[in-house]
Amino acid sequence: MEFIDQALDDYCGAHTTAESALLAKLNRDTHVNILQPRMLSGHFQGRLLSLLSKMIRPERILEIGTYTGYSALCMAEGLTETGKIITLDINAQLEDFVRSYISESEYASKVDYRICNAMEEIPQLNEQFDLVFIDADKLNYINYYNLVFDLVKPGGYIFSDNVLWSGKVVQTEGKIDKDTRLLKEFNQLIQNDPRVENILLPIRDGIMIARKK
16 A cells, blocks of 8 residues: 655654544554554545545535544545435444444444444445445455446545555556456446546545536
Protein backbone atom coordinates (compact mmCIF):
# COMPACT_ATOMS: atom_id res chain seq x y z
CA MET A 1 0.00 0.00 0.00
CA GLU A 2 3.00 2.33 0.39
CA PHE A 3 3.29 4.34 -2.82
CA ILE A 4 5.10 7.42 -1.53
CA ASP A 5 8.02 8.05 0.78
CA GLN A 6 7.15 7.38 4.43
CA ALA A 7 8.29 10.83 5.52
CA LEU A 8 6.01 12.45 2.94
CA ASP A 9 3.14 10.18 3.98
CA ASP A 10 3.68 11.16 7.61
CA TYR A 11 3.73 14.83 6.59
CA CYS A 12 0.38 14.44 4.81
CA GLY A 13 -1.10 12.76 7.87
CA ALA A 14 0.25 15.48 10.14
CA HIS A 15 -1.50 18.09 7.99
CA THR A 16 -4.84 16.31 7.95
CA THR A 17 -7.62 16.95 10.47
CA ALA A 18 -7.40 14.50 13.34
CA GLU A 19 -9.86 11.64 13.68
CA SER A 20 -12.36 11.85 16.53
CA ALA A 21 -11.55 10.31 19.91
CA LEU A 22 -13.96 7.43 19.20
CA LEU A 23 -12.42 6.73 15.79
CA ALA A 24 -8.92 6.87 17.30
CA LYS A 25 -10.02 4.33 19.91
CA LEU A 26 -11.56 2.12 17.21
CA ASN A 27 -8.38 2.44 15.16
CA ARG A 28 -6.19 1.31 18.08
CA ASP A 29 -8.57 -1.43 19.17
CA THR A 30 -8.71 -2.86 15.66
CA HIS A 31 -4.92 -2.97 15.39
CA VAL A 32 -4.53 -4.60 18.80
CA ASN A 33 -7.38 -7.10 18.77
CA ILE A 34 -8.58 -7.82 15.22
CA LEU A 35 -6.97 -9.86 12.46
CA GLN A 36 -5.80 -8.09 9.28
CA PRO A 37 -5.92 -4.51 10.65
CA ARG A 38 -4.53 -3.20 7.36
CA MET A 39 -8.12 -3.59 6.08
CA LEU A 40 -9.09 -0.59 8.24
CA SER A 41 -9.54 2.65 6.29
CA GLY A 42 -7.58 4.52 8.96
CA HIS A 43 -7.05 8.19 9.72
CA PHE A 44 -6.03 9.59 6.32
CA GLN A 45 -8.45 7.66 4.13
CA GLY A 46 -11.17 8.06 6.75
CA ARG A 47 -10.86 11.84 6.62
CA LEU A 48 -11.08 11.67 2.82
CA LEU A 49 -14.27 9.61 3.02
CA SER A 50 -15.69 12.02 5.58
CA LEU A 51 -14.95 15.11 3.49
CA LEU A 52 -16.31 13.55 0.30
CA SER A 53 -19.46 12.54 2.13
CA LYS A 54 -19.83 16.07 3.48
CA MET A 55 -19.48 17.44 -0.06
CA ILE A 56 -22.09 15.04 -1.44
CA ARG A 57 -24.46 15.36 1.57
CA PRO A 58 -26.04 11.94 0.93
CA GLU A 59 -29.48 10.99 2.12
CA ARG A 60 -28.68 7.31 1.65
CA ILE A 61 -25.34 5.47 1.67
CA LEU A 62 -24.73 1.78 1.01
CA GLU A 63 -21.48 0.24 2.19
CA ILE A 64 -20.50 -3.26 1.09
CA GLY A 65 -17.94 -4.50 3.60
CA THR A 66 -18.13 -3.07 7.13
CA TYR A 67 -15.06 -4.68 8.70
CA THR A 68 -14.88 -2.94 12.11
CA GLY A 69 -17.12 0.00 11.19
CA TYR A 70 -14.51 2.74 10.82
CA SER A 71 -15.36 3.78 7.27
CA ALA A 72 -19.11 3.65 7.94
CA LEU A 73 -18.76 6.05 10.85
CA CYS A 74 -16.57 8.35 8.73
CA MET A 75 -19.10 8.52 5.89
CA ALA A 76 -21.98 8.95 8.34
CA GLU A 77 -20.49 12.34 9.23
CA GLY A 78 -21.76 13.73 5.91
CA LEU A 79 -25.31 12.36 6.02
CA THR A 80 -28.26 14.73 5.91
CA GLU A 81 -30.33 15.21 9.06
CA THR A 82 -32.64 12.38 7.98
CA GLY A 83 -29.91 10.36 6.30
CA LYS A 84 -29.02 6.69 6.78
CA ILE A 85 -26.15 4.37 5.94
CA ILE A 86 -26.77 0.68 5.34
CA THR A 87 -23.57 -1.28 5.85
CA LEU A 88 -23.34 -4.98 4.98
CA ASP A 89 -20.83 -7.57 6.17
CA ILE A 90 -20.75 -11.34 6.25
CA ASN A 91 -18.40 -11.71 9.24
CA ALA A 92 -20.64 -12.46 12.23
CA GLN A 93 -17.59 -12.91 14.49
CA LEU A 94 -17.04 -9.13 14.45
CA GLU A 95 -20.67 -8.22 15.09
CA ASP A 96 -20.45 -7.53 18.83
CA PHE A 97 -17.25 -5.51 18.37
CA VAL A 98 -18.75 -3.40 15.57
CA ARG A 99 -22.09 -2.83 17.30
CA SER A 100 -20.33 -1.64 20.45
CA TYR A 101 -18.61 1.14 18.52
CA ILE A 102 -21.68 2.06 16.51
CA SER A 103 -23.66 2.38 19.74
CA GLU A 104 -21.02 4.75 21.17
CA SER A 105 -21.17 6.98 18.11
CA GLU A 106 -23.35 10.07 17.74
CA TYR A 107 -24.45 8.55 14.42
CA ALA A 108 -25.75 5.31 15.94
CA SER A 109 -29.36 6.00 14.90
CA LYS A 110 -28.25 6.53 11.30
CA VAL A 111 -26.30 3.29 10.90
CA ASP A 112 -28.16 0.17 9.73
CA TYR A 113 -25.60 -2.60 10.20
CA ARG A 114 -26.54 -5.96 8.71
CA ILE A 115 -24.79 -9.32 8.89
CA CYS A 116 -25.67 -10.93 5.58
CA ASN A 117 -24.47 -12.11 2.20
CA ALA A 118 -24.31 -8.89 0.18
CA MET A 119 -24.94 -10.72 -3.09
CA GLU A 120 -28.27 -11.89 -1.68
CA GLU A 121 -29.12 -8.73 0.28
CA ILE A 122 -28.56 -6.08 -2.38
CA PRO A 123 -31.31 -7.31 -4.74
CA GLN A 124 -33.75 -7.05 -1.79
CA LEU A 125 -32.98 -3.39 -1.11
CA ASN A 126 -35.81 -1.02 -1.96
CA GLU A 127 -33.68 2.11 -1.80
CA GLN A 128 -32.02 4.68 -4.03
CA PHE A 129 -28.50 5.64 -2.96
CA ASP A 130 -26.48 8.82 -3.31
CA LEU A 131 -23.25 7.02 -2.43
CA VAL A 132 -22.11 3.40 -2.53
CA PHE A 133 -18.78 2.26 -1.07
CA ILE A 134 -17.52 -1.13 -2.26
CA ASP A 135 -14.88 -2.56 0.07
CA ALA A 136 -15.52 -6.31 0.36
CA ASP A 137 -14.25 -9.49 -1.31
CA LYS A 138 -12.44 -8.54 -4.50
CA LEU A 139 -13.70 -11.52 -6.49
CA ASN A 140 -17.21 -10.01 -6.46
CA TYR A 141 -16.36 -6.37 -7.23
CA ILE A 142 -17.79 -6.59 -10.75
CA ASN A 143 -20.89 -8.34 -9.43
CA TYR A 144 -21.37 -5.69 -6.73
CA TYR A 145 -20.96 -2.89 -9.25
CA ASN A 146 -23.55 -4.39 -11.57
CA LEU A 147 -25.95 -5.11 -8.71
CA VAL A 148 -25.86 -1.61 -7.25
CA PHE A 149 -25.70 0.45 -10.42
CA ASP A 150 -29.47 0.81 -10.92
CA LEU A 151 -29.85 1.62 -7.20
CA VAL A 152 -27.59 4.68 -7.54
CA LYS A 153 -29.32 7.98 -8.28
CA PRO A 154 -28.23 9.94 -11.35
CA GLY A 155 -25.42 12.15 -10.11
CA GLY A 156 -24.66 9.64 -7.36
CA TYR A 157 -21.29 8.06 -6.64
CA ILE A 158 -19.73 4.61 -6.40
CA PHE A 159 -16.45 4.45 -4.47
CA SER A 160 -14.38 1.26 -4.72
CA ASP A 161 -11.45 0.56 -2.41
CA ASN A 162 -8.22 -1.44 -2.92
CA VAL A 163 -8.29 -1.09 -6.70
CA LEU A 164 -4.48 -0.81 -6.95
CA TRP A 165 -4.05 -3.98 -4.87
CA SER A 166 -0.63 -3.06 -3.43
CA GLY A 167 0.53 -2.12 -6.93
CA LYS A 168 -0.12 -5.57 -8.37
CA VAL A 169 -2.46 -4.17 -11.06
CA VAL A 170 0.60 -2.99 -13.02
CA GLN A 171 2.49 -6.24 -12.54
CA THR A 172 3.89 -7.50 -15.84
CA GLU A 173 6.09 -10.39 -14.71
CA GLY A 174 5.36 -13.62 -12.89
CA LYS A 175 2.04 -15.24 -12.16
CA ILE A 176 -0.89 -12.83 -11.78
CA ASP A 177 -3.24 -14.01 -9.04
CA LYS A 178 -7.00 -14.17 -9.47
CA ASP A 179 -7.78 -11.15 -7.26
CA THR A 180 -5.35 -8.97 -9.24
CA ARG A 181 -6.76 -10.12 -12.57
CA LEU A 182 -10.33 -9.42 -11.49
CA LEU A 183 -9.44 -5.99 -10.10
CA LYS A 184 -7.78 -5.10 -13.40
CA GLU A 185 -10.96 -6.19 -15.19
CA PHE A 186 -13.01 -4.14 -12.73
CA ASN A 187 -10.94 -1.00 -13.28
CA GLN A 188 -11.20 -1.42 -17.04
CA LEU A 189 -14.95 -2.02 -16.81
CA ILE A 190 -15.45 1.32 -15.11
CA GLN A 191 -13.01 3.09 -17.43
CA ASN A 192 -15.03 1.84 -20.42
CA ASP A 193 -18.48 2.42 -18.92
CA PRO A 194 -20.11 5.35 -20.78
CA ARG A 195 -22.67 5.72 -17.97
CA VAL A 196 -20.08 7.16 -15.57
CA GLU A 197 -17.21 9.59 -15.29
CA ASN A 198 -14.39 8.35 -13.10
CA ILE A 199 -11.04 8.96 -11.47
CA LEU A 200 -8.66 6.49 -9.83
CA LEU A 201 -6.93 8.04 -6.82
CA PRO A 202 -3.56 6.56 -5.68
CA ILE A 203 -4.51 6.93 -2.00
CA ARG A 204 -3.50 4.05 0.28
CA ASP A 205 -4.44 1.00 -1.82
CA GLY A 206 -6.29 2.99 -4.49
CA ILE A 207 -9.82 4.39 -4.56
CA MET A 208 -11.87 4.43 -7.75
CA ILE A 209 -14.52 7.14 -7.78
CA ALA A 210 -17.25 6.80 -10.40
CA ARG A 211 -20.05 9.35 -10.80
CA LYS A 212 -23.23 8.14 -12.46
CA LYS A 213 -24.25 10.51 -15.26
